[in-house]
Amino acid sequence: MTVNHPEERKSPTxxxxxxxxxxxxxxxxxxxxxxxxxxxxxxFGGNAMVDEDLKAAFAQDVVFLRHAGLKPVVVHGxxxxxxxxxxxHGIVSEFKAGxxxxxxxxxxxxxxxxxxxxxxxxxxxxxxxxxxxVGLTGxxxxxxxxxxxxxxxxxxxxxxxxxxxxxxxxxxAIEALLADGRIPVVSSIARSQDxxxxxxxxxxxxxxxxxxxxxxETLMVLTDVEGLYEDWPDSDEVISRLTAxxxxxxxxxxxxxxxxxxxGCLHAVRGGVNTARVIDGRVQHSILLEIFTDEGIGTMVVPxxxxxx
Numbered sequence: 001m002t003v004n005h006p007e008e009r010k011s012p013t014x015x016x017x018x019x020x021x022x023x024x025x026x027x028x029x030x031x032x033x034x035x036x037x038x039x040x041x042x043x044f045g046g047n048a049m050v051d052e053d054l055k056a057a058f059a060q061d062v063v064f065l066r067h068a069g070l071k072p073v074v075v076h077g078x079x080x081x082x083x084x085x086x087x088x089h090g091i092v093s094e095f096k097a098g099x100x101x102x103x104x105x106x107x108x109x110x111x112x113x114x115x116x117x118x119x120x121x122x123x124x125x126x127x128x129x130x131x132x133x134v135g136l137t138g139x140x141x142x143x144x145x146x147x148x149x150x151x152x153x154x155x156x157x158x159x160x161x162x163x164x165x166x167x168x169x170x171x172x173a174i175e176a177l178l179a180d181g182r183i184p185v186v187s188s189i190a191r192s193q194d195x196x197x198x199x200x201x202x203x204x205x206x207x208x209x210x211x212x213x214x215x216x217e218t219l220m221v222l223t224d225v226e227g228l229y230e231d232w233p234d235s236d237e238v239i240s241r242l243t244a245x246x247x248x249x250x251x252x253x254x255x256x257x258x259x260x261x262x263x264g265c266l267h268a269v270r271g272g273v274n275t276a277r278v279i280d281g282r283v284q285h286s287i288l289l290e291i292f293t294d295e296g297i298g299t300m301v302v303p304x305x306x307x308x309x
Contacts, residue, residue: 028292035291036069038217039178041273043207043264044076044122046224048281058222059125061287062183066132071178074126074133074185075210077203078110078118085113097151098259102161102200110200111137114187123185134177137187139198141173144206146190146199164190164199166206169213186210208264212271219268220290221261222281227299228254228262241300244269265301276301 042062048054065072082100083093086109094101102110119135126133138144146164150157177184188203204221211219227238228250242250247266254262265276279286279298289297 031292032068035217037071039071039073039211039214040065040218040220040291041073041075041207041211041214041216042287043203043219043221044074044281045079045203046222046281048222048286049076049078049118050080051282054281054284055122055125057284058281058287059122059128061285062126063129063132064288065291066181066183072183073174073178073210073214073216074122074183075188075203075207076114076118076122076185077188078114081118082110082113085109085117096158096160097153098257099149099151099160099163099202100200102163104162107162107198107200111189111198114189119185119187126183126185132181133183133185135185135187136173138190138201138206142168142170142191143173143186144169144188144190144201144209145193146201147193148199162197162199164192164201166190166201166209167193169209171210171213174210174214202260204260204264205267208268208271208276211268211273211276215272216268217274218291219265219273219276220287221264221276221278222286223258223261223278224280224282225258225278226280226297227278228258239299241302243302243304245304247301262301269301269303274302 044058048058062072062074086093086106089105089109091103091106091109115137123133123135136143144166145168146166149163149165150159152158174184174186186206188201188206190199190201192199207221208219227240230237230239244266247262251259251262261278265278268276277290277298277300279290283289283297286297
């Protein structure tokens with residue numbers, strides 16, 4: 001039998017393989033303290049919505065936030081799934097001003113896919129970790145109310161069908177779920193203010209409006225780019241931080257796909273949200289990297305007064 005010498009057992013050079021994990025947790029401590037008890041609205045979309053590994057990592061991140069003392073609210077669209085379903089029904093997908101043209105027939109498919117497929121899968125992924133997630137649409141408890149949205153293209157208003165512009169938000173159902181320790185998962189469909197139909201609402205816009213209405217600490221928008229580029233396509237340098245006024249000046253220059261995301265960020269911070277972030281959903285655990293590390297990833301938008309301090 002070999003007996004180690006007492007001094008050998010106490011050697012300061014002994015390798016502690018778990019030490020990096022402890023250092024990571026310590027680095028997260030200031031952020032855990034800062035965000036404890038705060039509401040975080042996360043817009044789920046892009047590749048993170050269709051890649052199995054990314055979906056699983058997203059669910060882990062959201063559940064981690066919940067157990068770390070934050071109050072996550074997930075808002076989702078379902079662009080790729082909707083496009084595939086429309087193809088199966090022989091309905092052509094068309095976009096104008098970065099928004100999906102939604103006919104009456106297309107709206108039936110959108111509603112079915114968002115509430116019956118995407119939401120259920122996401123709720124299921126989250127609930128693998130415990131009885132946490134509850135799904136609802138903007139129709140439920142009058143959470144989202146909208147009227148017809150007509151974007152302006154080349155100086156003219158364009159009819160894009162049953163696409164809604166949010167006019168009212170009732171946060172009661174979501175706040176009740178948060179108070180009960182649940183994770184609300186909200187499909188971006190709204191009840192009509194004017195008739196008995198429903199509207200397809202851009203998920204970026206819905207997430208931003210909910211973040212402002214809930215008084216959220218942070219809005220996080222997952223996308224398929226690294227963030228907002230400084231001078232795209234001539235440069236792939238990502239703008240790490242900008243103020244609301246700086247973003248407003250950039251909006252006319254942005255690609256149509258980025259406009260709803262960045263308009264959402266602008267609306268959120270001007271509506272009282274402390275920070276709005278566009279992050280790369282193609283990176284596993286991007287939510288945790290953004291909130292709980294020194295480096296962070298993506299582009300963060302802050303109110304003007306923060307940028308001036």
